Amino acid sequence: GESVGLHLPTLSVQEGDNSIINCAYSNSASDYFIWYKQESGKGPQFIIDIRSNMDKRQGQRVTVLLNKTVKHLSLQIAATQPGDSAVYFCAENYPGRRALTFGSGTRLQVQP
Amino acid sequence: SQTIHQWPATLVQPVGSPLSLECTVEGTSNPNLYWYRQAAGRGLQLLFYSVGIGQISSEVPQNLSASRPQDRQFILSSKKLLLSDSGFYLCAWSVRGLLSYEQYFGPGTRLTVT
Numbered sequence: 667g668e669s670v671g672l673h674l675p676t677l678s679v680q681e682g683d684n685s686i687i688n689c690a691y692s693n694s695a696s697d698y699f700i701w702y703k704q705e706s707g708k709g710p711q712f713i714i715d716i717r718s719n720m721d722k723r724q725g726q727r728v729t730v731l732l733n734k735t736v737k738h739l740s741l742q743i744a745a746t747q748p749g750d751s752a753v754y755f756c757a758e759n760y761p762g763r764r765a766l767t768f769g770s771g772t773r774l775q776v777q778p
Numbered sequence: 779s780q781t782i783h784q785w786p787a788t789l790v791q792p793v794g795s796p797l798s799l800e801c802t803v804e805g806t807s808n809p810n811l812y813w814y815r816q817a818a819g820r821g822l823q824l825l826f827y828s829v830g831i832g833q834i835s836s837e838v839p840q841n842l843s844a845s846r847p848q849d850r851q852f853i854l855s856s857k858k859l860l861l862s863d864s865g866f867y868l869c870a871w872s873v874r875g876l877l878s879y880e881q882y883f884g885p886g887t888r889l890t891v892t
Contacts, residue, residue, distance in 0.1 A: 698879045709868050709883035710822070755821060759879045764810055764829060765837070766881055770821040 678775040685743040687772045689756035692737060696758040700766065701730060701741045704753045713741070713754075743774075751776045780805035784869050784884040791891055797842075797856040799887050801869030804850065809871040811852040812881060813844055816866040828852060829874065864891045 679685045691699070697718040702710035716723045716730045716739075723730050729742040739756055753773050757766035781804045791797060803809055810829050814822040824837045826844035834844050841860050845853045852869055866888055870881040 700880060702883075707886070707888070709870075709886045712880060712882070715880060764835075765812060765824050765827050766879065767824075768822040 675770070676773045676775065678777060679746050680777050681746060681748060683746055685741075685746045685750070685774060685776075687741045687743075687754050687756075687774065689739040689741075689769055690737060691739060691756075691758050693758060693760055693767075694734075694737065695760040697761060698759040699730070699732060699739050700757050700759075701728075702755045702757065703750075704755065704771070706752075710755060746774075746776050748776045748778060750774060780871075780882065782869060782871055782882060782884040784867075784887050786887060787885065788888045789890070791859050791889065793861055793891055794858045797854070797859050797863070797889070799854040799867055799869075799889075801852040801854075801884055802850055803852075803871045806850070806871065806873070808849060808874050810874050811846060812870040812872070813852065813854050814868040814870065816868060816886075818865075822868065825854070859891045861891050864889055 700715040701713040703713050704710040714725045714728050714730050716732050718734060721732055727744045731740045743750055751774055753771045755768050755771045757768045759766050783802050785800055812827045813825040815825055816822050825842060826834055826836055828834050828846045831846050831849055841863060842854060842856050866886050868886045869884040872881045
């Protein structure tokens with residue numbers, strides 16, 4: 667069936683470097699994408715979202731890029747900090763569906 | 779501002795015992811409500827969602843059920859727990875409407891079935 671998946675299960679970066687977390691989706695009808703951050707033992711927290719009529723959206727130290735041609739989504743974190751260490755999930759939605767479909771997650775480890 | 783509560787935070791239950799997890803939302807009306815389960819080191823699996831009182835949609839067949847007795851209350855239940863029911867249970871809400879997809883998650887309940 668349709669699914670959202672991730673290329674890398676674990677990403678290790680040095681503090682201060684930029685991080686890029688990738689996500690592939692397969693449902694061409696998806697029109698909304700969202701990134702969540704989940705720290706150990708806590709519920710996911712919203713980071714940033716993007717609709718399919720956009721290619722790029724920026725937040726504070728984060729940027730989401732959407733490439734609809736290849737059905738690819740990425741989350742870029744600038745100047746990665748130890749507090750960014752967490753599991754990051756992408757999720758998608760499409761018209762008529764009332765719930766997000768989540769990918770399997772990528773663990774980001776920031777080395778001091 | 780809106781807040782979402784879940785309790786208990788942790789729970790250890792024997793196989794075959796009943797379960798009741800509660801979720802309440804404050805600061806919003808008529809939300810969509812969701813129950814997810816997360817196995818250790820895994821992604822989120824949608825279990826149930828609700829668009830209104832008494833309206834429950836089940837995503838996967840399982841040993842669990844959900845109810846929404848009030849607008850901002852969502853309950854996850856089981857009559858007899860299985861070992862495979864262990865996991866991290868997350869409740870979430872979203873604004874009802876065609877354009878709003880963002881979901882806000884609660885702190886979760888860690889369930890261990892022994």
